[in-house]
Amino acid sequence: MAAPGSLTSARAAEAAGVKAEPLEQLASVRDYVARNIRLIDIGLADLPLASLSRPDETLTAGYASQPDRTILIGAMLKALGFEPEYVLASGLPAVDGLEAALQPAAPAVFTRLLVRVRVGRQAYWLGDSDQYAPLGVSAHAGLLALDARGRIFKLESAPGLSDRLDSRITLRLKDDLAAEITVERRYAGAYRASFVRGLKESTPEERRRRHLEELAGIRRGARPLGQPASQVDDKTATARFALVCPDYALRQGGLVYLDIYGLITRLGGVAAEIRTTPLLLATPLRRQTAITIELPPGRLVSAPPALNLELPGGRLTISSRWDAARHRLMIEQTIQNEAALVSAEAYASLLQAQARLESPELRCLIFEPAQTK
Numbered sequence: 001m002a003a004p005g006s007l008t009s010a011r012a013a014e015a016a017g018v019k020a021e022p023l024e025q026l027a028s029v030r031d032y033v034a035r036n037i038r039l040i041d042i043g044l045a046d047l048p049l050a051s052l053s054r055p056d057e058t059l060t061a062g063y064a065s066q067p068d069r070t071i072l073i074g075a076m077l078k079a080l081g082f083e084p085e086y087v088l089a090s091g092l093p094a095v096d097g098l099e100a101a102l103q104p105a106a107p108a109v110f111t112r113l114l115v116r117v118r119v120g121r122q123a124y125w126l127g128d129s130d131q132y133a134p135l136g137v138s139a140h141a142g143l144l145a146l147d148a149r150g151r152i153f154k155l156e157s158a159p160g161l162s163d164r165l166d167s168r169i170t171l172r173l174k175d176d177l178a179a180e181i182t183v184e185r186r187y188a189g190a191y192r193a194s195f196v197r198g199l200k201e202s203t204p205e206e207r208r209r210r211h212l213e214e215l216a217g218i219r220r221g222a223r224p225l226g227q228p229a230s231q232v233d234d235k236t237a238t239a240r241f242a243l244v245c246p247d248y249a250l251r252q253g254g255l256v257y258l259d260i261y262g263l264i265t266r267l268g269g270v271a272a273e274i275r276t277t278p279l280l281l282a283t284p285l286r287r288q289t290a291i292t293i294e295l296p297p298g299r300l301v302s303a304p305p306a307l308n309l310e311l312p313g314g315r316l317t318i319s320s321r322w323d324a325a326r327h328r329l330m331i332e333q334t335i336q337n338e339a340a341l342v343s344a345e346a347y348a349s350l351l352q353a354q355a356r357l358e359s360p361e362l363r364c365l366i367f368e369p370a371q372t373k
């Protein structure tokens with residue numbers, strides 16, 4: 001652990017200010033470094049260890065590699081009386097059997113330097129997050145890390161701060177088959193940090209263009225309905241927007257066919273029909289999507305069937321409920337799938353799950369409008 005120099009100690013005291021709570025001090029140091037030391041995205045594998053800078057040098061330069069910024073954070077925390085530890089993080093998920101396989105190769109595969117600080121019984125990770133993330137979120141959550149004793153372990157964000165994206169969607173179909181769609185997305189963990197960064201570090205015009213591109217991705221010819229809105233809380237962020245889609249549904253004969261927007265129909269990593277080697281699903285998928293479809297008076301002919309799929313790292317479920325009195329269909333999709341290593345033999349079942357998700361009966365709703373006199 002680099003000893004804090006006089007400049008580092010002064011900047012640590014400046015960052016902490018009058019804050020007495022340990023968690024406030026941790027956040028203050030992290031945010032100070034993120035705002036004042038420009039990051040050069042170079043990891044430990046990209047430079048010799050002899051080129052690492054002392055904390056005072058990093059403060060004087062005003063820019064640093066990722067390891068140098070982490071070393072500075074550790075030194076500033078030490079100056080404030082904390083007992084930080086350096087750990088090395090990898091880009092590999094914690095799946096069965098991988099830890100033992102990596103042991104002979106350590107530390108070559110662990111190329112990101114982080115700081116671990118314990119407050120009470122809870123560990124906090126610094127060096128891979130910035131002022132846009134709740135304290136306790138790590139960009140390496142769920143991945144393998146290496147401590148100073150040579151122990152490989154799974155790095156976890158603080159409780160309640162897992163990466164998660166939940167959505168609530170309302171689709172109102174008009175008599176002319178145009179649709180008004182309202183979308184609300186709730187971001188947690190690293191998703192929240194990425195969303196807030198996009199808000200804070202872009203101009204209004206950039207955000208407007210990004211919003212119009214998203215609407216076009218939902219439906220060609222879609223128009224915004226009102227202005228998008230966002231809300232940022234301590235642990236989550238929420239985005240809301242609405243759009244109008246002309247000719248959203250298709251009428252054939254006496255039936256109307258409507259695409260169901262919002263369901264996840266692609267599982268990452270599924271491509272080839274046959275695999276002869278294992279497939280690593282490195283990114284966890286934790287999502288819940290609630291969709292409400294409001295229809296004109298009529299009879300529901302076909303709705304998505306219930307689905308309960310076992311995945312290599314968890315489960316995917318779809319359920320629906322028809323409210324005939326209100327002409328309203330409620331659909332809920334839940335995905336909880338952690339990182340996993342899929343054998344070539346088990347890949348076939350994953351391919352079958354993908355085929356089920358892509359089936360037309362899951363993606364399309366059919367109803368018969370009531371006859372008008």
